[in-house]
Amino acid sequence: xQLQENVSLxxxxxFGLATKARFFVEVEDEVTFLKSLDAAKPPILLLGGGSNMLxxxxxxxxxxxxxxxxxxxxxxxxxxxxxxIGGGENWHQLVLWSLEQNFGGLENLSLIPGTVxxxxxxxxxxxxxxxKDVFExxxxxxxxxxxxxxxxxxxxxFGYRDSIFKQELKGKVFISRVWLRLSKQNHSLHMxxxxxxxxxxxxxxxxxxxxxISRAVIxxxxxxxxxxxxxxxxxxxxKNPEISKAxxxxxxESFPDAPFYxxxxxxFKIPAGWLIEKAGWKGKKIGNTGSHKDQALVLVNYGGATGxxxxxxxxxxxxxxxxxxGITISPEVNVIG
Numbered sequence: 315x316q317l318q319e320n321v322s323l324x325x326x327x328x329f330g331l332a333t334k335a336r337f338f339v340e341v342e343d344e345v346t347f348l349k350s351l352d353a354a355k356p357p358i359l360l361l362g363g364g365s366n367m368l369x370x371x372x373x374x375x376x377x378x379x380x381x382x383x384x385x386x387x388x389x390x391x392x393x394x395x396x397x398x399i400g401g402g403e404n405w406h407q408l409v410l411w412s413l414e415q416n417f418g419g420l421e422n423l424s425l426i427p428g429t430v431x432x433x434x435x436x437x438x439x440x441x442x443x444x445x446k447d448v449f450e451x452x453x454x455x456x457x458x459x460x461x462x463x464x465x466x467x468x469x470x471x472f473g474y475r476d477s478i479f480k481q482e483l484k485g486k487v488f489i490s491r492v493w494l495r496l497s498k499q500n501h502s503l504h505m506x507x508x509x510x511x512x513x514x515x516x517x518x519x520x521x522x523x524x525x526x527i528s529r530a531v532i533x534x535x536x537x538x539x540x541x542x543x544x545x546x547x548x549x550x551x552x553k554n555p556e557i558s559k560a561x562x563x564x565x566x567e568s569f570p571d572a573p574f575y576x577x578x579x580x581x582f583k584i585p586a587g588w589l590i591e592k593a594g595w596k597g598k599k600i601g602n603t604g605s606h607k608d609q610a611l612v613l614v615n616y617g618g619a620t621g622x623x624x625x626x627x628x629x630x631x632x633x634x635x636x637x638x639x640g641i642t643i644s645p646e647v648n649v650i651g
Contacts, residue, residue, distance in 0.1 A: 315339060315346050317353050317376075326379065327364035328427060330546030331621050335359070335377035342381045342402070344455055344462065344490050350378055351457065358457065359650065360488055362432030363404065366548060368628075370621035370651035380431045382490055385411055395496050396450060401431025401489045405438070413525050418501030419448040419494070421528040422510075425535045427542065427549060431489040434465075435479040436646070437472045441531055442507035446472040448494045454487040463487065475553050475646050503527060509534055538609045546615030547606070551628060552586040552643045565639065586635075586643045587611035593634045603627050625649060 321338035324330055337355045341347040351358075357375040382400035385408065389396035395417055399408055405428050409420045422443035428436075434452055438445050451466045471478040479487065501524050505511050513530040514522050522530075540547055557565065562582040566572060569592075575583040587610045590596065596610035602619035604627070606612040613624055613631075628645060635643050 315341065315349050315353075317350070321377070323364070323369060323373065323377065326361060326377075327367060327369055328542035328546065328548050329368060329615050329619075329621070329624065330542070331369050331615065331619070331624075333369045333372050333621065335373045335375075337376040338379070339376065340379045340381040342383070344382075347378065347455055347488055347490070348460055350376070351460065358485070360485065362401070362429035363427055365427035365542070366432060366436055366646070367648045367650055368548065368621050368624060368645075370625055370649065373651070378488070380429060380488070380490075382431070388493070390498075393498055393500065395498055397494055397496065399430045399492050399494065401429060401491055403430045404428075405430055405433055409528065412496060413528055416524070417496035417498060418524045419443075419496040421524040422504050422507075422531055424528040424531045430492050434470055434472075434489060434492060435477055435648075436475055437470075437477050439475065440535075441510060442504040444472070446470075448496055450493040450495045452489055452492045454489045456487055458486065462490075474556065480648070539612060540606055540608075540614060545606075546617075546619070547612050548647045550586075550611045550646050551613045552590070552611060552631075553646045554583050554586045555589075555641050555643050556581055556583050557641060558582075561640075565641065569639070584641060585611075589635045589639055589641060589643060590631055593631070593638050595631050595634065600627055600630075605631070621651065 318338045321335045323333045323335055339350045341350055355376045359373050359377045361377050361379045381402040383402055384400040386398045387395055388398050406425055408430055409424050412420045422441040423438060426438050426440060433445050446467060449467050451464055454463055456463055510530050513533055519526050539549060556577060559580045573585050573588055577583050590605060590610040595605040597607035598605050601623055602616050603624050604614060606614050613627060632643055635641060
């Protein structure tokens with residue numbers, strides 16, 4: 315374990331923000347992680363792929379980067395397989411690995427940036443599928459008593475882009491390993507969300523495989539979301555708001571052309587990107603940041619932006635949407651500092 319000082323975090327966050335960590339260490343197993351706590355210079359920031367965070371300032375304490383690797387099949391039946399993955403594994407590389415084995419369940423989650431250990435925190439999701447749909451359990455190290463704890467689906471308290479790790483356990487546990495249960499045959503295909511069917515039809519694919527679904531998702535995401543390596547961003551900055559039936563009826567009467575998804579008898583989801591675009595933010599540039607020209611939901615760093623600058627833009631967008639539509643949109647990213 316090598317504790318480094320005054321380390322730039324610019325390569326470790328997809329916004330490309332030029333912040334620094336007073337101390338920094340990468341850990342490759344739980345033992346090394348516990349040793350890093352002995353050398354800890356509080357406060358501690360746990361870092362995965364840096365793809366779902368907004369660093370507003372330099373970090374005054376210790377940044378611990380999860381570098382625990384490994385993908386292992388631990389249980390198999392004729393129909394399913396249980397895999398154990400190190401929290402530091404790249405999420406998209408895991409998806410590609412699963413497709414090579416013809417294991418189904420992750421194809422709709424292709425090209426989502428970040429690490430496996432960060433995925434449960436956010437309960438990542440895309441195109442009608444969420445992590446919780448394939449999740450079995452995880453192991454995490456408690457920073458306070460240093461015990462290794464196991465969380466199943468129920469104790470993770472998964473919600474829409476939410477979990478117990480974004481609430482009362484935020485920053486208090488280090489997710490070291492994750493178990494996922496995937497299908498080996500008779501894969502359940504999810505094609506009704508977004509433009510998946512349109513892409514498959516354009517490619518004249520009538521009986522798609524999980525690999526076809528993944529390719530379609532990658533094509534859609536690549537066309538809508540800028541590459542963080544070329545233009546700093548953290549993907550979707552805001553969650554799609556969910557509103558009650560009563561609020562929806564008022565909203566849709568005023569905006570009958572608005573897209574929506576019925577989530578239950580009394581719950582409707584409105585695309586945040588549509589709200590932001592209709593409020594006039596799509597493609598708008600303010601200083602070194604702005605809303606992306608192709609996807610209003612994505613806030614970008616055009617170069618030299620600070621975390622505070624991006625945050626002030628986010629607040630302005632929130633305020634604008636609330637005033638125009640009476641709907642509150644909340645950040646999907648983890649705002650730090």
